[in-house]
Amino acid sequence: MKEKVIDVRGEICPYPEMKTADGLKEAKKEGVDELVIITDHPPAALLTIPQRLEQSGYKEDENYTVTKKGSDWTFRVKIGR
Amino acid sequence: MSDKERVFRNLGPGVAVFTVAFFISIYYTGLSSSLAIFWLFGLAYGIVIQRSKFCFASAFRDLFLFKRGELMKAIIAGLIIATVGFSIIMYATVGLAKPIDSIKDGIPAHAKVNPVGLQTIMGGIVFGFGMVLSGGCATGTLWRAGEGYSVQWVALIGFILGTIPLAFMWEPIYDGYVSHLPKIWFPEVFGWSGAILLTFFLLGFAYLLVSWWESKAEFKFSHVIERKSKNPKKIIPILKEKYGNIFYQPWPYLVGGLLLGTLNAFEYVFSKPWGVTTAISRWGGWLLLKTGIMHTSNLWPYYTQYKLVENPSLTSGSTLLNLGLIFGAFAMAILAGEFKVRIPTKKIRFAQGFVGGFFMGFGSRLAMGCNIGAFFTAVPSLALAGWVFGPGLAIGAWLGVKALKKLA
Numbered sequence: 290m291k292e293k294v295i296d297v298r299g300e301i302c303p304y305p306e307m308k309t310a311d312g313l314k315e316a317k318k319e320g321v322d323e324l325v326i327i328t329d330h331p332p333a334a335l336l337t338i339p340q341r342l343e344q345s346g347y348k349e350d351e352n353y354t355v356t357k358k359g360s361d362w363t364f365r366v367k368i369g370r
Numbered sequence: 371m372s373d374k375e376r377v378f379r380n381l382g383p384g385v386a387v388f389t390v391a392f393f394i395s396i397y398y399t400g401l402s403s404s405l406a407i408f409w410l411f412g413l414a415y416g417i418v419i420q421r422s423k424f425c426f427a428s429a430f431r432d433l434f435l436f437k438r439g440e441l442m443k444a445i446i447a448g449l450i451i452a453t454v455g456f457s458i459i460m461y462a463t464v465g466l467a468k469p470i471d472s473i474k475d476g477i478p479a480h481a482k483v484n485p486v487g488l489q490t491i492m493g494g495i496v497f498g499f500g501m502v503l504s505g506g507c508a509t510g511t512l513w514r515a516g517e518g519y520s521v522q523w524v525a526l527i528g529f530i531l532g533t534i535p536l537a538f539m540w541e542p543i544y545d546g547y548v549s550h551l552p553k554i555w556f557p558e559v560f561g562w563s564g565a566i567l568l569t570f571f572l573l574g575f576a577y578l579l580v581s582w583w584e585s586k587a588e589f590k591f592s593h594v595i596e597r598k599s600k601n602p603k604k605i606i607p608i609l610k611e612k613y614g615n616i617f618y619q620p621w622p623y624l625v626g627g628l629l630l631g632t633l634n635a636f637e638y639v640f641s642k643p644w645g646v647t648t649a650i651s652r653w654g655g656w657l658l659l660k661t662g663i664m665h666t667s668n669l670w671p672y673y674t675q676y677k678l679v680e681n682p683s684l685t686s687g688s689t690l691l692n693l694g695l696i697f698g699a700f701a702m703a704i705l706a707g708e709f710k711v712r713i714p715t716k717k718i719r720f721a722q723g724f725v726g727g728f729f730m731g732f733g734s735r736l737a738m739g740c741n742i743g744a745f746f747t748a749v750p751s752l753a754l755a756g757w758v759f760g761p762g763l764a765i766g767a768w769l770g771v772k773a774l775k776k777l778a
Contacts (some may be wrong), residue, residue: 299714301505301519302428303435307778331517331708332423335620344589360710 293321298329298361305333309341316368326364334362342366377614384617384705391697401685404641408687411637412694415644418633419513419695420702421616422626426507426741430498430767435774437587439580441623445746446577448627448634450570452750455635456481456643457566460557460752477555480642482747484738484755485551489543493737493744494762495769496729501741502770504528504726505719508646508740511727512692516699518711521719525727532731533651534658537672540735544675554754565752572757573749617706634747641687643751645743646695647734649688652678654731718777737762 295312297305305328316324328334334357339349342364347353353366391413398406418424429441463478477483484490501507504525506514511529514522556565602608634644655673658664666679673679684690703709714720734740737759739748745763748756 299712300716300719301514301521302425303431303774304778306436329710329712331706332425332428332620336423357707360708 290322291320292323292325293319294325294327296327297333298327300328301330302332302337305330306337306341309333309338313341313345313366313368316366321368324364324366324368326366327361328364329361338364377610377618380705380707384701387701387704391694391701394697398690405685405687405690407640408690409694411633411640412691412696413698413701414633414694415509415630415691416513416516416695416698416700417702418621418626418629419509420517420699420706420708422621422623422629424623424626424630425510426746426763427501427505427510427767430763431502431771431774433580433583433764434768434771436589437584439584442580443577444623444627446573446580446627447624448629448631449746449749450573450631451628452631452634452746453566453569453573453752455632456638456750457562457752459635459638461562477553477558480638481555481751481753482643482645482739482743482756483553483555483751483753484744484748485548485553486755486758487548487551489548489736489738490744490755490758491762491765493733493735494759495766496733496736497740498733498763498766498768499770499773500532500726500729500731500733500766501763502726502767503729503773504723508650508730508734508742509695511730512646512695513699516696517703518700518709520711520713521723524720525723525730528724528727529650529731530654530657532728532733533647533654533735534731536732536735537651537654537670540670540672540675543736556752556754569749569752630746631750634750643747644691645688645739645747646692647731647740647743648676648678649686649692650731651676651735652686652689655679722777733766 293312293316295308297308300308305326309326312324312326315321326338328338334355339355342353343349346369347366349355352369353364355362355364357363395406395409398409424444425441426445429445432438433442460478460481464476497507501510504511504521506522506525508529511522511525515526556568559565560568599611600607602611637644651672655664655670655678658670658673659666659679664670664673669679700709730740734744737744737755739745739759741763744759745756748759
């Protein structure tokens with residue numbers, strides 16, 4: 290299983306969202322199975338990243354999960370082909 | 371067990387921090403009750419902004435970056451409610467004793483009606499560029515500083531320092547140019563009803579413009595992420611879910627905008643409407659005194675003109691308002707489990723923060739206000755200056771987006 294990690298901890302808006310959007314495109318091209326996004330920026334974790342994912346056709350629990358540990362959020366996205 | 375289920379885990383530390391905030395307000399009540407009230411207003415702003423993630427920099431930036439206007443529309447909603455409140459207060463201040471539509475003898479004392487000129491638009495552009503570059507406006511910098519963002523600590527230092535060169539060169543700018551400019555207050559030009567209707571019309575037009583602009587986005591956004599309710603039937607799970615909605619989930623932008631507009635009007639009822647950067651330039655003046663660059667016997671004209679060094683910094687209402695905002699955001703971040711000292715891996719972010727902060731400090735003093743004073747308070751004050759500064763912010767944000775993309 291091929292995994293790609295985007296660790297944007299320490300970055301604030303709009304970078305987490307921009308990197309997520311780029312990451313989704315690249316992951317498809319590179320044949321990645323699971324895209325992992327780690328952020329500690331609440332507006333990105335609670336708003337912009339889930340919006341990006343949902344609007345790109347990924348549904349929570351079905352295609353991606355999000356877990357919070359301390360002040361870090363980890364998204365695991367199953368990339369469809 | 372995931373964090374999601376243990377919703378009350380930050381309650382202890384959260385309550386502890388809010389207790390500290392309470393004792394600080396008790397302490398200031400002892401000095402003067404108005405200081406304590408400014409502190410409480412600051413806390414309220416901080417709490418609302420932290421919970422609703424109400425970022426003015428995003429509102430302007432995302433129009434250009436993603437053609438997204440959700441947050442801008444929430445600002446417009448906040449401006450509408452503040453316009454209603456402000457109009458009532460200003461009317462009661464100057465209008466009641468006189469026939470309607472015959473206001474000649476001046477503007478209500480604390481309404482934010484700045485002279486309109488090149489400094490308004492230029493200040494807006496410089497400020498707008500700075501806020502996008504550093505990642506937060508005046509309130510955004512304070513709020514994020516409270517949440518533990520190290521870049522915003524640097525941005526705040528840049529902000530304070532940025533006010534100083536403008537203060538240094540202010541006298542000739544003011545005497546030679548700004549003092550000759552008209553303070554255009556809509557009620558004086560169009561009468562009360564005309565002024566209020568014009569402001570509503572402009573806000574409505576701005577709303578339509580944003581909606582039209584959004585419709586051109588390749589990527590459609592919907593702010594409200596569907597919150598899956600498990601429809602609990604028992605009281606404890608219901609309580610947990612509601613608690614989570616308030617203290618973990620972000621509040622809708624619209625709620626944030628309406629609350630901030632309302633708080634601004636209430637603050638005006640209490641004393642004067644919301645402003646942020648006057649206090650920050652006061653901190654700049656304090657720094658100049660402490661470092662011996664400026665002496666009390668020979669104050670720079672800027673600081674005497676705006677009476678910025680009369681009070682020691684910690685006993686001025688506007689300073690307590692800003693400190694309250696930082697503390698309110700800090701306390702809410704603790705309660706929501708969102709506090710963390712964040713240090714970016716890319717060190718260029720510190721430079722962005724400092725330069726952006728410096729631009730904001732300079733731009734806000736040039737235009738005599740920031741995204742709050744010269745915009746969020748100026749528009750409801752029925753002042754033309756707010757409508758010149760706002761587009762300036764947009765132009766600056768557009769330039770800032772160009773820079774941001776290069777620094778990704």
